[in-house]
Amino acid sequence: MNDTDKRLLNEISDSETQKVDAYNIRKNGKSIDRKSNPFVQILPKKDNQGIDIYVKENTLLSVVHIPVILTESGLTDVVYNDFHVGKNANVIILAGCGVHNDAHKDTEHDGIHRFYLEENAKVKYIEKHYGEGSGKGKKILNPVTEIYMKSGSSMTMDTTQIKGVDTTERKTIGVLESNTTLVINEKILTEGHQKAKTIFQVDLNGDNASTHVTSRSVATENSYQEFISDITGNAASYAHVECDAIIKENGQVKAIPKIYAKNPDANLIHEAAIGKIAGEQLMKLMSLGLNEKEAEDVIIKGFLK
Amino acid sequence: MLEIKDICFERDHKKILDHISLSLEEEKFYVITGPNGSGKSTLAKIIMGIVKPDSGQILWNGEDITSLGVDERAKKGISFAFQQPVRFKGITVFDLLNIATGKKLNKKEACTILSKVGLCALEYVDREINASLSGGELKRIEIATVIARNPKMAIFDEPEAGIDLWSFQNLTEVFKDLEKESQGITLVISHQERILKIADQIILLEQGKVKQAGSKEDMLKLILQEPKCCQRKESEHE
Numbered sequence: 001m002n003d004t005d006k007r008l009l010n011e012i013s014d015s016e017t018q019k020v021d022a023y024n025i026r027k028n029g030k031s032i033d034r035k036s037n038p039f040v041q042i043l044p045k046k047d048n049q050g051i052d053i054y055v056k057e058n059t060l061l062s063v064v065h066i067p068v069i070l071t072e073s074g075l076t077d078v079v080y081n082d083f084h085v086g087k088n089a090n091v092i093i094l095a096g097c098g099v100h101n102d103a104h105k106d107t108e109h110d111g112i113h114r115f116y117l118e119e120n121a122k123v124k125y126i127e128k129h130y131g132e133g134s135g136k137g138k139k140i141l142n143p144v145t146e147i148y149m150k151s152g153s154s155m156t157m158d159t160t161q162i163k164g165v166d167t168t169e170r171k172t173i174g175v176l177e178s179n180t181t182l183v184i185n186e187k188i189l190t191e192g193h194q195k196a197k198t199i200f201q202v203d204l205n206g207d208n209a210s211t212h213v214t215s216r217s218v219a220t221e222n223s224y225q226e227f228i229s230d231i232t233g234n235a236a237s238y239a240h241v242e243c244d245a246i247i248k249e250n251g252q253v254k255a256i257p258k259i260y261a262k263n264p265d266a267n268l269i270h271e272a273a274i275g276k277i278a279g280e281q282l283m284k285l286m287s288l289g290l291n292e293k294e295a296e297d298v299i300i301k302g303f304l305k
Numbered sequence: 306m307l308e309i310k311d312i313c314f315e316r317d318h319k320k321i322l323d324h325i326s327l328s329l330e331e332e333k334f335y336v337i338t339g340p341n342g343s344g345k346s347t348l349a350k351i352i353m354g355i356v357k358p359d360s361g362q363i364l365w366n367g368e369d370i371t372s373l374g375v376d377e378r379a380k381k382g383i384s385f386a387f388q389q390p391v392r393f394k395g396i397t398v399f400d401l402l403n404i405a406t407g408k409k410l411n412k413k414e415a416c417t418i419l420s421k422v423g424l425c426a427l428e429y430v431d432r433e434i435n436a437s438l439s440g441g442e443l444k445r446i447e448i449a450t451v452i453a454r455n456p457k458m459a460i461f462d463e464p465e466a467g468i469d470l471w472s473f474q475n476l477t478e479v480f481k482d483l484e485k486e487s488q489g490i491t492l493v494i495s496h497q498e499r500i501l502k503i504a505d506q507i508i509l510l511e512q513g514k515v516k517q518a519g520s521k522e523d524m525l526k527l528i529l530q531e532p533k534c535c536q537r538k539e540s541e542h543e
Contacts, residue, residue, distance in 0.1 A: 216394070244394065283355060284391040288405045288450060289379040298404065302395035 001032075008069045008098030011130040017094050023065040024051050026079065028072045040064050040091070050080035050112075053093075057086030057118065068097040073137050074105030082114045085121040085153075096128040099139040099165070108140040115146065117153035117180075125157045131164030138166040145172040147182060151206065154181040161196065162189045162304070171199045178206025178235070186215040187304045190223035190251070197226040204237035204266065213241045218300055219251030230258040233266025243272040246303060248296075306330055307352065307458060307490060312361035314347055314513075321347050322358070323513040329458075334484040334491045336501050338528065339510035345494045346388065348510070349462050352492070353385040354378045365458075382457030382489070388466050390447035392435050398446055399430040405453040421482070422449045423475050441472035448479060457489040465497045477503070501525060 001009070005027060022040035025033040031051070036042045039059040043052045053064060070077060085091055101107045117123060131139035147155060161168060174182045182202065190196050202211045211231065219225045231239045245253040259268040277299050285295035307329045314322040322344045329335055337345045350356040352363060354375045363371045365381055373381075393401075402415050410418075416426035422445040432438060434446065444464060451459050464480070465473050477499045483491050484503050493500055501507055507524035509516045517527060 278391070280387070280389075280391045281393060283375060284387060285404065286374070286376040287353060287355075287379050287385045287387075288401075288454065289376055289407060290404065291376050295376075298396070298400075299393065302393055302400065305395040 001027075004071055004100050005069055008071070008100055008130070008132075009067055011132075012067055012096030012098045012128040013065060013094055017063075017065050020063040020065045020094075022062060023067075024053075026066070026068045026077075028070055028075055029077045029079075037062070045080060048080050049078060050082070053081065053083045055083070055085045055089045055091045055121075057089055059086065059089040059091060061090045061092070063092045063094070065094045067095065068109060068111060070097070070099045070101075070107050070109055073101050073103030073107055073135060076108040076110070078110045078112070080112045080114070083116065083123070085115065085117045085123055087118040088120045089118075090122040092124045092126070094126050096130070097141055097143070099131045099133070099141065101131070101133040101135050101137045101139050103135040104137050105135075106138040106140055108142070110142045110144070112144045113146070115148065115155065117147070117149045117155060119150045120152040121150070122153065123155040125155065127157075127159050129159075129161040129165055129168070131166070139164065140167045141165050142169045143171075145170075147172070147174045149174070149176045149180040149182065151177045152179045154183075156183040156185070158185045160187045162187070163191055163194075165194065165196070167195050169197045169199070172201070174200075174202040174211060176202065176204050176206060176209035176211065176237075179208045180206065180210070182211040184211070184213045186213075186217070188215075188217040188225060189220070189300075189304060190218070190225055191220045192223060193221075194223040195225075196223070198228065200229045200231075200241070202231045202239065203234060204232065204239060205234045207236045209235060210238040211240075213239075215243045215245075216303055217243075217245045217253065218248065218304060219245065219253050220248040222250045223252075225251075225253045227253070227255045227272075228258075229256075229270065231260070231268055231270075233259075233261045233263055233268050235263050236265035237263070237267070239266075239268040241270045243270075243274075244303075245274040246277055246300065247274060248276070306366055308362075308364040309348075309352070310362040310364065312348070312351060312358045312363070314344070314351065314356070314358050320513045322351070325361070325513070325515060327508065327515065327518070329490045329492060331457075331490055332488055333505045334480075334487075334493070334503060335506045335508060336493050336495050336504040337508045337510060338495060338501060339516070343510040344513040345510050346462050349385070349460050349492065349494050352458075353383060353460060355385070379454075382454075384451045384454045384456035384459050386447045386451045386459070386461040386464065388462040388494075390434075390443040392438075392443070394433070394435055396434055397430065398432050398434060401434060401446070401450055402430075402453050405450040418449050418453045419446075421452055422446070422479050424449070441468040444468050444472070445476070445479075448476070452479075452483070459483070459487065459489060459491050461491075461493045461495075463494050463496070465495060465500070473497070474499075501528070
């Protein structure tokens with residue numbers, strides 16, 4: 001790995017994460033390093049790009065790191081990563097994609113991550129997206145996350161994209177059986193002419209299935225964001241979707257909520273709020289001695305924390 | 306010393322403040338009282354720079370600060386507790402106290418500040434300043450951010466607004482301590498007799514004018530004898 005690779009890796013994961021003993025590092029469409037351990041087995045796919053990650057049942061706690069780095073301009077990398085999490089296993093999965101594009105061609109990474117959670121499995125999934133480079137070529141990331149949850153399983157997904165990515169369409173699909181919980185926290189900041197589209201589609205198919213989706217986004221300069229949530233309650237289930245967006249300069253945000261209760265005991269809530277930073281928030285921080293710019297930064301940093 | 310000179314402020318053809326002049330001195334505790342719509346909050350906001358007057362001057366230790374912004378006045382040592390504390394998503398009590406003091410506090414120092422407003426610090430330092438906090442808690446945190454700055458002038462806009470009587474009883478202790486300890490100017494906008502009783506000086510505003518100002522003893526007599534002066538005037542601008 002060269003310095004750029006290391007820097008990209010540091011942007012999408014911290015040094016502690018890089019020490020874990022189950023990982024797969026993918027660079028420019030190829031796996032450059034991989035390690036399994038007795039609880040987590042990582043195998044390359046035979047018929048397709050990507051890997052299969054098997055977490056043994058009853059694993060008390062394992063951490064898996066699967067970063068992707070792209071430094072070759074003009075490359076379109078499509079990868080399929082499938083996570084098979086055994087019964088009662090508890091795993092933390094850290095993923096992310098760092099793109100460095102100094103040339104004029106577009107660089108694109110389309111990561112398709114599929115999660116199969118067996119009964120009572122527990123997953124914490126953290127992904128970070130980051131782009132850099134001075135070239136005119138665009139940095140494009142289109143992650144797809146599919147989550148299939150068997151009875152009693154739970155998953156938390158934290159997804160973050162702060163600046164640097166020109167175009168992104170992020171699609172997350174959840175299919176939940178009974179007594180499952182899916183929590184999704186999304187944070188996005190766009191600037192310049194960046195575009196970001198997020199789609200959450202969750203089917204609550206079992207009784208006592210629940211999902212909480214929180215999206216906090218900041219659209220600055222001339223950037224555009226779209227947030228689509230589509231939740232269907234097919235059983236006695238619960239959903240809470242919260243979309244909060246701050247717009248600055250000419251930033252635009254469109255939120256399209258769809259909640260569909262097909263079962264009379266489904267309880268589905270959608271909240272969406274889009275607006276500038278509230279004047280009274282700025283005034284309060286300025287009364288504590290910050291200037292307007294500093295106050296704005298504090299508010300946005302807190303909002304995306 | 307803060308001097309308010311001939312301040313006028315008009316909105317919708319109504320005189321909210323009509324040629325107000327006052328001098329406020331260090332180590333004194335002032336309460337501005339008067340009916341709703343008498344211009345008390347507007348005057349407090351004009352001192353902080355949140356609202357610009359139509360005419361008149363604000364002098365801070367002889368310097369004209371009328372054209373200075375809120376942050377510049379804050380840097381000169383003037384501080385303001387809002388009547389309705391603002392909520393922030395993602396910003397904790399600890400973050401706000403750090404901003405207020407302009408220092409990197411440790412948890413123990415934050416604790417000391419919060420205990421001054423009667424909050425058990427360990428329960429609160431890491432809480433976000435959002436809707437999960439009650440009106441009384443938010444108010445205390447608001448007051449804590451002002452005390453934390455150790456200001457040369459502290460302005461409290463109706464600290465009793467929006468909190469229950471029990472919480473307010475405890476809050477009066479905070480103001481009693483301020484009256485004893487503060488070396489700067491303390492200015493409280495209030496309708497509450499408990500707060501009026503702490504004051505050194507009471508200023509009675511009515512219809513945008515200083516009706517009367519004087520020592521607590523003289524003013525309390527006047528106010529308590531003339532209860533009409535504090536009746537609500539719902540239709541008027543505050």
